Amino acid sequence: MTSTAQDLHPAPVLEPGRTILELRGLEKRYPGTHALKPVNLAFKSGEIHAIVGENGAGKSTLIKLLTGVMPRTSGEVIWEGQPAALATPHEAMALGINAVHQEVVLCRHLTVAANMFLGEENSRFGILQQRAMVKEAQKIIDDLGFDLPAHVTLGDLTIGQQQLIAAARATVRGTKFLIFDEPTAYLTRKEADQLFTLIRRLKGEGVTIIYISHRMEEVFELADRVSVLRDGTLVGTRNIAETNDAELVKMMINRSIEQVYHKEHFTPGAAIIEARNLSGKGFENVSMTVRAGEIVGLYGLIGAGRSEFVTTLYGRHRKSAGQILWEGKDVQVNSEHDAIKLGMALAPESRRDQGLCLNLPVGLNLNLPIYKRISKNLLISSAQEKTQADRQIADLRIKTPTRGALASSLSGGNQQKIVIGKWLAHGAKLFIFDEPTVGVDVGTKAEIYRLFGALLSKGAGIILISSYLPEVYELADTLHVFRRGKLVATHGFRAASHEDILTQALAEKQEKLGGQI
Amino acid sequence: MSTEAIAVEKPKRNYNVLFGLTLLALLVLLWILLSVATTSFASANNIANLLRQGSMIAIMAVGQTFVIITGGIDLSVGAVVGFATVVVAMMINAGFPIWLAILVTLLVGVAIGMFHGFGIVKMGLPPFIITLATLTSLRGIGLLMTNGNSININSDTFTAFSRNSFIGIPNLFWMVILVGIPAYVFLHHSRWGRYLFSVGSNAEASRLSGVNVQRTIYMAYTLSGLCAAFVGVLLAARIGIGNPTQAEGWELQAIASSVIGGTSLFGAVGSVHGPLLGAFILATINNGANLLNVNSFWQRIITGALIIIIVYFDGLRRRGK
Ligand SMILES: Nc1ncnc2c1ncn2[C@@H]1O[C@H](COP(=O)(O)OP(=O)(O)OP(=O)(O)O)[C@@H](O)[C@H]1O
Numbered sequence: 001m002t003s004t005a006q007d008l009h010p011a012p013v014l015e016p017g018r019t020i021l022e023l024r025g026l027e028k029r030y031p032g033t034h035a036l037k038p039v040n041l042a043f044k045s046g047e048i049h050a051i052v053g054e055n056g057a058g059k060s061t062l063i064k065l066l067t068g069v070m071p072r073t074s075g076e077v078i079w080e081g082q083p084a085a086l087a088t089p090h091e092a093m094a095l096g097i098n099a100v101h102q103e104v105v106l107c108r109h110l111t112v113a114a115n116m117f118l119g120e121e122n123s124r125f126g127i128l129q130q131r132a133m134v135k136e137a138q139k140i141i142d143d144l145g146f147d148l149p150a151h152v153t154l155g156d157l158t159i160g161q162q163q164l165i166a167a168a169r170a171t172v173r174g175t176k177f178l179i180f181d182e183p184t185a186y187l188t189r190k191e192a193d194q195l196f197t198l199i200r201r202l203k204g205e206g207v208t209i210i211y212i213s214h215r216m217e218e219v220f221e222l223a224d225r226v227s228v229l230r231d232g233t234l235v236g237t238r239n240i241a242e243t244n245d246a247e248l249v250k251m252m253i254n255r256s257i258e259q260v261y262h263k264e265h266f267t268p269g270a271a272i273i274e275a276r277n278l279s280g281k282g283f284e285n286v287s288m289t290v291r292a293g294e295i296v297g298l299y300g301l302i303g304a305g306r307s308e309f310v311t312t313l314y315g316r317h318r319k320s321a322g323q324i325l326w327e328g329k330d331v332q333v334n335s336e337h338d339a340i341k342l343g344m345a346l347a348p349e350s351r352r353d354q355g356l357c358l359n360l361p362v363g364l365n366l367n368l369p370i371y372k373r374i375s376k377n378l379l380i381s382s383a384q385e386k387t388q389a390d391r392q393i394a395d396l397r398i399k400t401p402t403r404g405a406l407a408s409s410l411s412g413g414n415q416q417k418i419v420i421g422k423w424l425a426h427g428a429k430l431f432i433f434d435e436p437t438v439g440v441d442v443g444t445k446a447e448i449y450r451l452f453g454a455l456l457s458k459g460a461g462i463i464l465i466s467s468y469l470p471e472v473y474e475l476a477d478t479l480h481v482f483r484r485g486k487l488v489a490t491h492g493f494r495a496a497s498h499e500d501i502l503t504q505a506l507a508e509k510q511e512k513l514g515g516q517i
Numbered sequence: 518m519s520t521e522a523i524a525v526e527k528p529k530r531n532y533n534v535l536f537g538l539t540l541l542a543l544l545v546l547l548w549i550l551l552s553v554a555t556t557s558f559a560s561a562n563n564i565a566n567l568l569r570q571g572s573m574i575a576i577m578a579v580g581q582t583f584v585i586i587t588g589g590i591d592l593s594v595g596a597v598v599g600f601a602t603v604v605v606a607m608m609i610n611a612g613f614p615i616w617l618a619i620l621v622t623l624l625v626g627v628a629i630g631m632f633h634g635f636g637i638v639k640m641g642l643p644p645f646i647i648t649l650a651t652l653t654s655l656r657g658i659g660l661l662m663t664n665g666n667s668i669n670i671n672s673d674t675f676t677a678f679s680r681n682s683f684i685g686i687p688n689l690f691w692m693v694i695l696v697g698i699p700a701y702v703f704l705h706h707s708r709w710g711r712y713l714f715s716v717g718s719n720a721e722a723s724r725l726s727g728v729n730v731q732r733t734i735y736m737a738y739t740l741s742g743l744c745a746a747f748v749g750v751l752l753a754a755r756i757g758i759g760n761p762t763q764a765e766g767w768e769l770q771a772i773a774s775s776v777i778g779g780t781s782l783f784g785a786v787g788s789v790h791g792p793l794l795g796a797f798i799l800a801t802i803n804n805g806a807n808l809l810n811v812n813s814f815w816q817r818i819i820t821g822a823l824i825i826i827i828v829y830f831d832g833l834r835r836r837g838k
């Protein structure tokens with residue numbers, strides 16, 4: 001396996017520890033935002049260098065400058081001793097700098113193989129060698145241990161799988177310097193492990209890696225060094241062995257957090273919604289109840305049927321069998337409109353496709369579900385529109401110059417806060433949060449969890465879907481485990497071990513799992 | 518090692534082929550029905566006529582499809598056809614050799630396409646706007662050049678071409694094959710064709726992959742302009758005149774053919790055989806309606822209804838997948 005890998009990407013001959021890339025006073029201003037204040041930083045060849053920081057700290061901006069996606073305002077980038085202009089993605093790639101960006105940016109309509117070779121197609125006399133490319137792509141994917149077909153249309157894969165393809169793709173381009181911007185946000189634990197194996201292997205081949213993440217345990221698991229950004233400024237760089245979680249968090253947000261998972265327990269009230277033997281596309285025979293004042297967590301792999309289950313509750317898909325009871329009464333939920341009228345709210349998992357109007361202002365996005373409430377006879381009360389939006393922005397610490405800025409101009413984590421925030425002001429009884437903290441920094445996570453508590457105290461119930469086990473584990477009063485469309489286990493608050501839950505979700509032998517982690 | 522994946526289905530290619538076969542079946546069905554319903558439909562003369570009618574829209578539809586795949590639209594093609602008839606007619610009448618007249622006309626089409634690319638890429642204009650502007654102004658320029666008159670082309674060699682056949686098939690239809698085969702290879706088997714799809718699917722992703730998005734857009738509109746100018750040459754040969762008001766509304770027929778042929782107006786979905794079949798389905802409906810003495814107003818209504826039905830079913834199938 002290692003020998004074929006060597007053939008695929010011949011190891012760059014670099015002596016480890018030498019500076020490969022250096023930032024000198026690198027700076028970026030957007031209209032209204034000073035995203036990156038002059039930064040000086042040197043990356044050593046063959047290291048895994050983590051970059052952490054709050055949402056909007058400037059991490060992705062730094063990456064965009066290094067990969068030629070955006071022009072810098074001032075400063076220099078020194079690549080192997082030579083100043084590099086990095087004006088276009090093409091130029092960065094020619095040097096051997098590649099990135100797996102925060103949002104999957106691939107072409108959904110093209111096949112996996114076509115995406116892997118996009119821009120570097122293999123053609124003979126102008127004719128694409130499609131078969132050869134599919135075969136080669138498949139070989140690379142198999143070699144990395146990803147169990148994915150190369151000939152299918154990319155859009156048919158889950159976001160997590162697409163992210164793995166993006167990673168696989170970045171490795172085949174003669175890469176010397178590879179940047180991962182929150183690659184695990186949409187990955188299941190198992191996919192994340194596959195990715196880590198890949199990253200370690202690249203490191204072994206002398207590739208320098210920048211790894212951006214909000215998950216501290218990943219940083220400690222992978223990185224050799226870690227740099228912290230705050231408000232566009234480099235606060236410091238540490239060797240991983242000489243720092244700890246608390247210090248990094250302190251550096252990131254300039255205050256300490258005593259407890260991220262803030263859990264308040266309420267005595268559950270009456271049942272809000274009950275699913276009885278519900279079946280639909282992607283799941284079968286699921287029964288569960290959500291009562292006032294409780295969080296029901298759904299854990300499982302991506303594609304295990306959790307999202308399909310809740311979107312069926314929400315009326316987006318038709319149920320094929322079973323019953324939905326709302327406050328004890330049998331109801332038909334035929335559309336999202338019905339669901340919202342009953343008192344449900346859903347914050348979807350894919351923010352770009354389902355959660356946001358990217359080219360509209362932040363304020364409008366936040367107010368979208370409540371325009372009915374803040375308008376009189378069709379006329380919107382602009383005063384309320386402003387106060388509502390500003391309150392959400394302040395509560396969630398959404399980092400935006402004004403409520404009028406376009407949602408597309410916000411950092412990834414801040415976009416996620418809008419997706420959550422827009423439902424908080426909505427007086428719903430049942431909140432469904434599908435992967436609510438993807439890409440959200442530690443401080444804001446704590447903030448969002450506190451807001452969950454506030455919702456519960458008002459008598460609402462919450463369904464929380466997460467592929468990030470600690471989150472559901474620490475927050476859910478009842479935890480249901482899904483596997484292949486079936487509800488396979490149910491636990492009380494912290495009633496089972498992580499290992500048991502993982503095994504139930506994967507249904508693979510414990511030893512094999514242990515071997516992988 | 519099983520990733521909990523969505524069932525992995527057959528590649529999309531199969532769907533394309535299936536859709537193409539459905540269109541072909543529809544076309545054959547129309548032909549059978551019309552052969553039974555009328556005496557004149559199946560005559561050699563009428564079939565040749567039908568092929569000639571359909572050929573020109575078909576070639577335009579191919580160019581149009583390239584543009585639509587990138588997520589754009591080219592409203593100017595009808596006007597380009599009209600303008601091209603004027604250019605080629607004036608040059609031939611001025612005594613230039615036919616090959617030179619044709620070459621210059623084609624280059625005019627290329628230039629118009631480049632202009633569209635420039636407007637979209639460099640000036641940031643929406644494709645709809647820049648091509649709409651060309652649509653009206655080109656007709657105006659043509660009218661100025663001709664003082665509003667038609668130009669009778671005084672070369673029989675030139676006009677004979679469109680009337681003649683080669684091994685029993687009208688020359689105009691051979692032109693469809695001449696355009697269709699390279700277009701197919703270009704779209705589905707060359708990297709340039711691949712980039713048309715990738716830009717239509719996700720321009721940002723393409724840019725990040727090192728694809729030259731701007732050049733791809735230039736290319737799409739240039740090819741569309743080239744196809745339209747070529748059709749202009751064919752039309753001038755067929756009717757023997759140059760007249761800037763010719764081919765009115767053909768842009769909509771080209772778009773309709775493309776859409777009937779399975780091209781998505783959202784971009785990133787399309788083929789070459791689809792628009793070709795679409796164009797001949799439309800031509801058959803017009804031809805059949807004439808033979809059946811259906812009021813020409815009805816023809817328009819039928820065409821409209823057909824667009825809705827086919828696109829609706831195509832959408833259903835895609836979603837149902
Ligand atoms: N295209 C843009 N136009 C204007 N402002 C922008 C643009 N892109 C980013 N910004 C702003 O620059 C700042 C830094 O954003 P960046 O995306 O680098 O943050 P980040 O550290 O990656 O955050 P996250 O963890 O949420 O991904 C933010 O305040 C953001 O709003």
Ligand SMILES: [Mg+2]
Nearest residue numbers: 060102411412
């Ligand atoms: Mg970011």
